[in-house]
Amino acid sequence: xxxxxxxxxxxxxxxxxxxxxxxxxxxxxxxxxxxxxxxxxxxxxxxxxxxxxxxxxxxxxxxxxxxxxxxxxxxxxxxxxxxxxxxxxxxxxxxxxxxxxxxxxxxxxxxxxxxxxxxxxxxxxxxxxxxxxxxxxxxxxxxxxxxxxxxxxxxxxxxxxxxxxxxxxxxxxxxxxxxxxxxxxxxxxxxxxxxxxxxxxxxxxxxxxxxxxxxxxxxxxxxxxxxxxxxxxxxxxxxxxxxxxxxxxxxxxxxxxxxxxxxxxxxxxxxxxxxxxxxxxxxxxxxxxxxxxxxxxxxxxxxxxxxxxxxxxxxxxxxxxxxxxxxxxxxxxxxxxxxxxxxxxxxxxxxxxxxxxxxxxxxxxxxxxxxxxxxxxxxxxxxxxxxxxxxxxxxxxxxxxxxxxxxxxxxxxxxxxxxxxxxxxxxxxxxxxxxxxxxxxxx
Amino acid sequence: xxxxxxxxxxxxxxxxxxxxxxxxxxxxxxxxxxxxxxxxxxxxxxxxxxxxxxxxxxxxxxxxxxxxxxxxxxxxxxxxxxxxxxxxxxxxxxxxxxxxxxxxxxxxxxxxxxxxxxxxxxxxxxxxxxxxxxxxxxxxxxxxxxxxxxxxxxxxxxxxxxxxxxxxxxxxxxxxxxxxxxxxxxxxxxxxxxxxxxxxxxxxxxxxxxxxxxxxxxxxxxxxxxxxxxxxxxxxxxxxxxxxxxxxxx
Numbered sequence: 001x002x003x004x005x006x007x008x009x010x011x012x013x014x015x016x017x018x019x020x021x022x023x024x025x026x027x028x029x030x031x032x033x034x035x036x037x038x039x040x041x042x043x044x045x046x047x048x049x050x051x052x053x054x055x056x057x058x059x060x061x062x063x064x065x066x067x068x069x070x071x072x073x074x075x076x077x078x079x080x081x082x083x084x085x086x087x088x089x090x091x092x093x094x095x096x097x098x099x100x101x102x103x104x105x106x107x108x109x110x111x112x113x114x115x116x117x118x119x120x121x122x123x124x125x126x127x128x129x130x131x132x133x134x135x136x137x138x139x140x141x142x143x144x145x146x147x148x149x150x151x152x153x154x155x156x157x158x159x160x161x162x163x164x165x166x167x168x169x170x171x172x173x174x175x176x177x178x179x180x181x182x183x184x185x186x187x188x189x190x191x192x193x194x195x196x197x198x199x200x201x202x203x204x205x206x207x208x209x210x211x212x213x214x215x216x217x218x219x220x221x222x223x224x225x226x227x228x229x230x231x232x233x234x235x236x237x238x239x240x241x242x243x244x245x246x247x248x249x250x251x252x253x254x255x256x257x258x259x260x261x262x263x264x265x266x267x268x269x270x271x272x273x274x275x276x277x278x279x280x281x282x283x284x285x286x287x288x289x290x291x292x293x294x295x296x297x298x299x300x301x302x303x304x305x306x307x308x309x310x311x312x313x314x315x316x317x318x319x320x321x322x323x324x325x326x327x328x329x330x331x332x333x334x335x336x337x338x339x340x341x342x343x344x345x346x347x348x349x350x351x352x353x354x355x356x357x358x359x360x361x362x363x364x365x366x367x368x369x370x371x372x373x374x375x376x377x378x379x380x381x382x383x384x385x386x387x388x389x390x391x392x393x394x395x396x397x398x399x400x401x402x403x404x405x406x407x408x409x410x411x412x413x414x415x416x417x418x419x420x421x422x423x424x425x426x427x428x429x430x431x432x433x434x435x436x437x438x439x440x441x442x443x
Numbered sequence: 444x445x446x447x448x449x450x451x452x453x454x455x456x457x458x459x460x461x462x463x464x465x466x467x468x469x470x471x472x473x474x475x476x477x478x479x480x481x482x483x484x485x486x487x488x489x490x491x492x493x494x495x496x497x498x499x500x501x502x503x504x505x506x507x508x509x510x511x512x513x514x515x516x517x518x519x520x521x522x523x524x525x526x527x528x529x530x531x532x533x534x535x536x537x538x539x540x541x542x543x544x545x546x547x548x549x550x551x552x553x554x555x556x557x558x559x560x561x562x563x564x565x566x567x568x569x570x571x572x573x574x575x576x577x578x579x580x581x582x583x584x585x586x587x588x589x590x591x592x593x594x595x596x597x598x599x600x601x602x603x604x605x606x607x608x609x610x611x612x613x614x615x616x617x618x619x620x621x622x623x624x625x626x627x628x629x630x631x632x633x634x635x636x637x638x639x640x641x642x643x644x645x646x647x648x649x650x651x652x653x654x655x656x657x658x659x660x661x662x663x664x665x666x667x668x669x670x671x672x673x674x675x676x677x678x679x680x681x682x683x684x685x686x687x688x689x690x691x692x693x
Contacts, residue, residue, distance in 0.1 A: 388494065393531040394541070396491050397601065398519035398548035407544065411535030411584065 011041065011146070014187050014219075015154040017069030022156060024125035033137040037152035044146060053145055056331040056363040057302045062245055062271060067187035067217050069156070070099045074180055077211075079106060082178065085209045090424040092174040092205060093118070099180055100188025100218070101157045113167050121158035121191060132160060136193050139223035140251040144275050144306060148249045151221040155191035158220075162193075163200040165227070172203040172233075172422055179241065181214025192222045196230035198255070203233045205425060208268070210241040217245040224251065226258035228282070233261050233421045237429060240268035242298070248274045254314075256282035263420045264291040264320075265429055266301045267436060273302040283313040291320035292416040294436050295328030295360070302331040307347070309338045312372075315346040321416050322353040323409055324360035325440045332364045336379070340371040349379040354386065354412050356405075356442050386442075405442040410434060444469050444640050445609055449501035451665075452489050459485045461665030462501065467609070470637040474651055474676060475644045477662035478684045483644045484528060486662070487613040490642075491525040492518050505609065519545075520552030522608030526598040526615050533585035541585050542567065542604060549605050570603045574630045592623040599630040610634070610641045616650035628653030648680035661687055 015038075024030040046063055047054050077098050095118070096106035102120035109118050117124075117131065124131055140148055159175050177190065196202055208218060218240065226232055240246045246269040252260060266272055278287050293301045307316045322330045332351045353362045366379040386408050394404035413433050420426040445467040452460040459482045467473055477483050489496045490503065492515035503510040510518060533541070547557045558566065567581060574596045586594050595615055602610055612631065616624055631641070631654050643654060651659075651673065659675040660667045661684070669675065669687050679687070 387531075389531045390533055392491075392493055392515060393527065393533070394545075395515035396519050396525050396527075397541075397545035397605065398516050398552065399541075399544050400516050400548065401514070403544065404516075407536055407541065408533070411533055414535035414537075414584075 011046070011063055011150060014067045014150060015069065017071050017186075019069045019071050019156070020073075022154065023122040024129060027125060027129040029133060030125065030129065030137070034153050037149040040142065040149050041146055041153065046146065053304065053333075056333075057271075057273060057300060062217070065185055065217065065245065067185050069154070070101070070182070070186045070188060073101045074098045074103070077103065077106065077178065077180060081211065082106065082176070085176070085178070087174075087425055087428040090172075090174065090205075090422065090428070092172040094174045094176065095159050096176045096178060097157065097159070097188075097190055098178045099186065100177075100190045102159065113169060115164040115167055116169060117160065117162040118173070119160060121155070121160050121193065124160050131162065132193055135195055135225055136191070136223065139225055139253050140221060140249065143221075143249060143251070144277055144304070145249075147219050147247050148221055151189045151191055151219050151249070154189045155221070156189050158191040158193065160193045161195070161202065161204075163196045163202055165197040166199040168200070169202040172205050174205040174207065177208045177218060177220070179208075179210040179214075179216050179218065179244065181210070181212045181216065181241070185215050185217070187217040187219060190218070190220045192220070194222070194224045194232070196226050196232055198227035199229045200227065201231040203421060204235070205422065206234065206236045208238045208240050208246060210239075210244065210268075213241045213243055215243040216241070217247070219247045220249075222248070222250045224253065224260075226252070226254045226260060226285075228256040229258060230255070231259045235420050235422065235425060236262060236264045237425075238264075238266045238268055238272060238274075239432070240272070242268060242270060244269045246272040250274070250276050252276070252278045252287070254278065254280050254285040254287060257284040259285070260287040261421070262289055263416060264289070264303070265416070266291070266293040266303070267432060269301070270298055271300050273304070275304045275306065278307040278316065280309055280311050280314040283311055286315040288317045289319070290416050290419050292413055292433070293320070293322045293330055294433065295322070295324050295330050296440055297326035297328065300329045300331075303333070305334040305336075305349075307336045309336070309342040309345040309347060311339075312342050313344045314342070316348075318349045319416070320351045321412060322351075322362060323356065323413060323437070324353060324362055325356040325442060327357075327359045329360070330362045332362070333367075334365070334379070335367045336369070336377070338370045338372050338375055338377065342372050343374040345372060345375040345377065347375070347377045351381045352412075353383045354409060355383055356386070356409070356440070402442060406437050409437050409442065444506060446504045447501070450486075450489070450498070450503060451500040452485060453497045453499055454485060454495065458499070459665055460489065463662070463666055465660065465667060467640050467642065469640060470635075471658065472635065472641045472643065472654065472656045474656035474659045475642060475662050475667075476646070476648070476659060476676060476679060479646065481662045482665045483646075483662055484613055487525060487611050487642075487644050490518075490611055491515055491523065516548070519605075520549055524602050524605055524607035524610045526602060526610065526612045528614040528617060530586050530594040530598050532587045532589070534587040536585045538583055538585050539567075539581045542581075542601065545601070546604055567604065570600055573603055573633055574600045575626050576600055591618040592620065595619055595627055596623065596630070599627050603630055603634055606634070606639075608639060610639070612641065612643045614644060614646065616645055616647065624650065625653060648676045651676045663688055
């Protein structure tokens with residue numbers, strides 16, 4: 001791959017490195033997708049900060065980084081290295097990616113129900129690319145921004161889960177992205193594909209963790225297809241290094257009467273952006289997106305929701321909460337679109353922010369675009385401080401002001417944390433958030 | 444125990460308390476009655492250290508300490524408890540965690556050790572029974588989604604747990620039906636002791652049928668204009684506040 005982008009910030013460099021060839025190069029449909037994505041990248045260039053999707057988050061600070069692909073697969077990570085990063089008492093199947101590549105020795109997928117395919121994208125593309133044709137890259141399409149195209153051009157590995165009709169995977173599957181710092185700043189571009197056929201059910205826990213606090217970038221894309229009456233519960237915990245850049249583009253396609261529930265918790269990274277893109281393809285589908293973000297000094301966290309009600313009778317709930325302190329910054333851009341014939345749509349969007357210092361900032365932009373007339377839709381955004389009455393109440397019970405403030409922040413966050421489906425994970429996240437608040441300067 | 448002398452206080456720049464005097468001895472139950480806007484709740488909040496209530500003159504001493512120089516939590520740790528007229532809802536704040544934090548803060552200030560988990564649960568369950576409250580309350584968020592009666596009972600429950608030296612009950616009877624009122628009164632009476640003092644702020648005499656005061660004070664226009672025994676409350680109920688206010692004017 002050669003040829004520089006006309007705009008500064010050599011993103012094509014991100015695709016280069018001395019690693020193994022990208023998987024699927026001999027698969028014609030995928031090769032065409034990769035080439036198309038690269039073409040789009042070159043043609044479109046890098047958006048400036050006046051473009052709507054990047055108005056509040058500096059893309060410059062990201063694209064100016066001289067990232068390159070991870071060279072070789074990391075082999076030195078052993079189960080013992082992971083131990084401190086695991087969720088205590090969590091019973092789950094486990095898939096571990098180290099620097100964007102699946103490490104089979106760290107995975108445990110034994111005992112999955114018959115017919116379920118689960119494993120490395122690289123392996124599937126080598127052995128049986130037909131299994132993912134029509135799904136991989138098709139769900140995301142061109143994507144909402146250039147980083148999806150970049151991932152398509154450079155996807156290196158990822159997790160594939162194919163659940164056949166009517167099959168229920170009861171135990172959660174935990175997908176761990178571990179980043180291990182290298183001397184050079186590297187980028188991992190994992191690509192995940194989850195397909196739940198009609199009536200299938202699964203629980204996915206997706207975590208981003210790191211060993212050390214090095215500078216790296218994760219640019220992950222998830223494509224999820226839910227068949228009729230299928231149910232996916234998806235909890236996502238982002239605990240990247242505080243020097244890292246993190247991007248997720250999640251593309252969800254929901255069939256008739258399918259249900260998707262997710263809790264997105266963003267705690268780490270210096271710069272993080274998550275795009276959640278939901279498309280309903282048939283009636284009676286429901287999605288429930290929840291999120292919690294904490295941002296302190298030297299942190300920017302950004303959530304973009306893009307939920308399109310293109311068909312009648314679907315329901316969406318979006319409820320995101322943020323706690324900002326120090327010089328932390330957050331962006332919440334929630335778009336819900338209701339097409340003219342999407343009657344009986346039920347859509348509610350809520351974003352609440354607790355801003356604990358004068359230097360913290362949040363840009364909240366809920367957008368409800370309704371083109372149908374028989375719908376139930378609402379949205380609400382709040383940006384506020386700790387409630388003085390609540391603080392006084394706690395203090396009259398002998399609780400010192402700093403602890404009282406922390407209790408109220410924790411209470412604010414709990415509403416989202418309690419929506420996490422797996423008890424062990426819920427307790428773990430509650431602990432993580434508590435720890436963060438304990439260290440946060442709450443003015 | 445509590446000595447209030449010439450207390451004046453402003454709220455939003457407006458003078459509400461205009462020279463209030465009150466002496467409360469150990470074990471005494473004082474009722475403060477008065478018409479709306481007389482300064483009853485302001486007085487309760489000033490005693491607890493609410494921000495926004497500006498004390499402009501006078502003194503408040505509690506067991507010899509200048510109370511006005513203390514933060515709200517320090518006052519609580521010294522043994523002052525305010526039962527709120529409108530208990531605040533704290534969504535997401537678990538009741539058990541809250542009660543434990545409060546009890547441990549107060550115990551620590553008293554030089555006692557923290558309670559272990561088993562003793563803590565036993566104590567809570569015992570005190571819940573006094574207020575006819577269900578154990579499920581412990582799992583809920585503080586006051587969140589509670590009915591008016593539940594909130595008031597939760598206040599008194601907290602009081603029985605924290606065992607203050609001086610309890611201030613701010614319009615605890617408002618919004619309670621007669622059964623809830625009886626339960627709340629039982630909780631208050633269970634706590635009466637020769638060491639524990641109480642100030643009951645109320646608009647109506649009704650509460651005082653269940654919680655019998657040693658002294659009744661009438662607060663009007665920011666000052667106590669009449670003090671007497673429990674019979675004063677009944678007299679007020681019959682003749683109305685205008686009776687005293689009229690006498691005062693004469």
